[in-house]
Amino acid sequence: MTPWMRWLHKWVGLLIGLQFVLWMASGLMMGLLPHDKVQGHEFRAHAPAPRAWPADVLAAGEVLKQAGSAQVIVSGWLLDRPVYQALDGKRQRLFDARTGRAVVIDRELARALAVASYSGPGKPQTPILLDWTQEVRDHQARSWRVDFDDAQDTTVYLSAQTGEVLEHRNSTWRLFDVFWMLHIMDYANRSNFNNPLVIGAGIGGLWLALTGVWLLVASFHLREFVPQRWRRARELTVYAPNGSKLRTVKAAAGDSVYVALARNGLQLPSNCGGGQSCGLCEVRYRGVPPAPTAADRAHLSESKLKIGHRLACNLPLDADMEVEVAGGASLWTEHEATVERVSAVTPFLREIVLKPAQPPGPEYQPGAYLQVHVPDYELPCDRIVRPDEHHGDWAALDLPDTLSNREAVRRSYSLSLPIDATDGRLTLLARFSPGRQDRKRQPPGKGSTYLYTLQPGDRVNFSGPFGDFAIRPNAREKVFIGGGAGMAPLRAMIHSLLSQGAQERIHYWYGARVLRDAPYVDEMASLAQRNANFSWHLVLSEAAECDDALVRGLVHEAAHDRLLKDHPALLDCDFYLCGPPAMLAATRQLLHRLGVPDEQVAFDDFKI
Numbered sequence: 001m002t003p004w005m006r007w008l009h010k011w012v013g014l015l016i017g018l019q020f021v022l023w024m025a026s027g028l029m030m031g032l033l034p035h036d037k038v039q040g041h042e043f044r045a046h047a048p049a050p051r052a053w054p055a056d057v058l059a060a061g062e063v064l065k066q067a068g069s070a071q072v073i074v075s076g077w078l079l080d081r082p083v084y085q086a087l088d089g090k091r092q093r094l095f096d097a098r099t100g101r102a103v104v105i106d107r108e109l110a111r112a113l114a115v116a117s118y119s120g121p122g123k124p125q126t127p128i129l130l131d132w133t134q135e136v137r138d139h140q141a142r143s144w145r146v147d148f149d150d151a152q153d154t155t156v157y158l159s160a161q162t163g164e165v166l167e168h169r170n171s172t173w174r175l176f177d178v179f180w181m182l183h184i185m186d187y188a189n190r191s192n193f194n195n196p197l198v199i200g201a202g203i204g205g206l207w208l209a210l211t212g213v214w215l216l217v218a219s220f221h222l223r224e225f226v227p228q229r230w231r232r233a234r235e236l237t238v239y240a241p242n243g244s245k246l247r248t249v250k251a252a253a254g255d256s257v258y259v260a261l262a263r264n265g266l267q268l269p270s271n272c273g274g275g276q277s278c279g280l281c282e283v284r285y286r287g288v289p290p291a292p293t294a295a296d297r298a299h300l301s302e303s304k305l306k307i308g309h310r311l312a313c314n315l316p317l318d319a320d321m322e323v324e325v326a327g328g329a330s331l332w333t334e335h336e337a338t339v340e341r342v343s344a345v346t347p348f349l350r351e352i353v354l355k356p357a358q359p360p361g362p363e364y365q366p367g368a369y370l371q372v373h374v375p376d377y378e379l380p381c382d383r384i385v386r387p388d389e390h391h392g393d394w395a396a397l398d399l400p401d402t403l404s405n406r407e408a409v410r411r412s413y414s415l416s417l418p419i420d421a422t423d424g425r426l427t428l429l430a431r432f433s434p435g436r437q438d439r440k441r442q443p444p445g446k447g448s449t450y451l452y453t454l455q456p457g458d459r460v461n462f463s464g465p466f467g468d469f470a471i472r473p474n475a476r477e478k479v480f481i482g483g484g485a486g487m488a489p490l491r492a493m494i495h496s497l498l499s500q501g502a503q504e505r506i507h508y509w510y511g512a513r514v515l516r517d518a519p520y521v522d523e524m525a526s527l528a529q530r531n532a533n534f535s536w537h538l539v540l541s542e543a544a545e546c547d548d549a550l551v552r553g554l555v556h557e558a559a560h561d562r563l564l565k566d567h568p569a570l571l572d573c574d575f576y577l578c579g580p581p582a583m584l585a586a587t588r589q590l591l592h593r594l595g596v597p598d599e600q601v602a603f604d605d606f607k608i
């Protein structure tokens with residue numbers, strides 16, 4: 001449950017976090033704005049001193065009779081005029097206390113009343129009669145608005161029934177009112193603190209706090225609070241996949257297998273540094289494995305979990321343990337190679353040929369990958385050589401002037417040709433990760449940038465080979481489906497099969513956006529011409545560039561419609577998949593729907 005809870009926590013956290021920022025910022029701003037101005041006191045004239053009620057006025061009872069249905073009558077002053085105010089429910093009327101005549105608050109009177117309540121330097125503008133206004137939202141009847149041309153843009157509001165001064169509003173209050181709206185989240189009326197948005201945000205905040213505590217507790221193990229030297233010593237024995245014992249290392253109880261091996265100089269493949277997110281640090285538990293965790297399930301197939309595969313960074317050494325590690329002894333070894341050739345196959349796919357210092361052995365199988373040790377670097381952008389025909393593509397990227405990587409990292413790259421076809425050279429096919437230079441400011445990828453800055457003669461360090469993406473030794477019909485940099489391992493596998501004289505049918509479906517992005521098109525076509533059992537299908541998702549000889553659409557859909565849908569013996573085929581995550585997921589789902597068992601589907605997830 002933890003991964004999806006983390007995911008939800010992150011996104012709810014973003015929403016609630018933004019609202020928290022608004023709450024705090026608006027609260028702070030409301031606190032900073034001068035109270036006197038917000039209240040409209042700055043230019044408010046003092047109330048006149050109480051005056052004696054004159055003797056020459058009508059009795060209240062007489063006026064009450066005239067007012068008809070009035071329930072209450074009160075006396076008061078309207079400027080210099082004594083008046084009676086008759087209240088009848090919500091209706092309020094004014095009567096001159098001397099004549100008993102109804103008093104109407106007209107434009108002139110409204111202006112005079114506003115001027116009397118105002119002490120600032122501004123001149124009054126023509127009063128405007130309003131049915132309702134947000135600036136005196138609690139007053140549900142008509143009101144007069146009188147603007148004054150002072151620095152605060154003061155407006156005086158008066159009741160159109162009684163002439164009572166309702167409010168003095170000004171630009172400070174208006175600013176305050178915007179912050180108030182953001183604070184109470186009542187974007188319509190700016191008055192209701194119990195609105196569904198505030199309640200929802202409150203519940204979201206509480207949920208966030210509780211799940212945060214839960215995630216915090218879940219991410220700690222008690223053993224992490226015990227210093228390493230006080231923990232029991234454990235033995236971790238490492239085997240190669242063929243069962244040969246490689247090494248036994250000492251470790252502290254509670255360390256993960258990944259950390260224990262790293263402390264002993266064995267760096268398992270990893271793109272995430274032990275963060276349970278790349279899925280590369282896979283080992284096989286010898287014996288009865290612990291139940292898989294959510295992170296194991298997220299990265300490893302059901303069939304692998306069944307036979308004891310687990311993520312080493314998520315496998316604690318609670319007791320002495322034995323694990324099998326693909327890559328075996330080579331994990332301890334760092335190799336050196338010299339760059340022999342770099343060539344741009346498409347604008348953003350580059351072939352890099354390395355000559356290793358030591359001749360590579362048989363473990364460099366098609367489908368295997370190397371971990372290139374990417375050093376820290378700071379290089380000018382023009383260090384990336386761009387062939388003339390690709391200048392336009394690169395210009396559109398708007399890369400930073402300096403390409404940099406602050407700390408050494410490792411990145412995985414698959415062999416893209418079998419070593420016996422290249423006289424022991426290691427051929428890689430690297431896709432450039434440009435990042436984004438717009439407002440999102442994602443730097444170009446550290447590893448791919450490094451590979452793109454390499455030039456013949458440069459030295460490269462790497463470890464490996466690793467991985468269990470390999471051709472199964474059988475004569476079953478094979479279907480390869482790929483896209484993007486997934487061309488690399490699939491190409492190596494196909495070359496290897498054909499050069500070894502495989503007789504079974506081999507299909508290769510490769511998807512690209514446009515023809516220009518598809519690597520090795522002529523090479524694949526020529527292989528298909530020379531080998532009757534091999535067929536090559538290029539599928540382009542952008543129709544504009546297609547001619548009739550090319551298949552249009554998404555690669556998995558094209559393979560389904562033209563091959564898999566009507567295949568008479570689908571369950572006798574082996575599948576090899578490698579490509580962008582969305583393509584990989586869609587193809588695996590398709591095969592699952594078609595009833596192809598997991599064991600017949602091998603794939604490599606580059607996560608790019």
Ligand SMILES: Cc1cc2nc3c(=O)[nH]c(=O)nc-3n(C[C@H](O)[C@H](O)[C@H](O)COP(=O)(O)OP(=O)(O)OC[C@H]3O[C@@H](n4cnc5c(N)ncnc54)[C@H](O)[C@@H]3O)c2cc1C
Nearest residue numbers: 412413414430431433435442443445446447448485488606
């Ligand atoms: C088994 C395996 C085999 C592989 N084989 C190949 C292969 O043959 N060919 C190939 O091209 N690739 C291959 N890959 C993928 C390769 O290992 C790298 O993942 C890929 O090259 C990207 O790495 P990078 O260092 O260039 O990018 P990273 O630095 O890892 O960045 C990845 C992306 O995140 C963005 N990013 C970086 N930093 C930030 C930041 N701070 N904030 C936001 N975004 C950021 C970058 O712009 C980039 O788009 C393979 C992967 C695996 C697991």
Ligand code: FES
Nearest residue numbers: 274278279281313
């Ligand atoms: S190191 Fe990346 S998942 Fe374990």
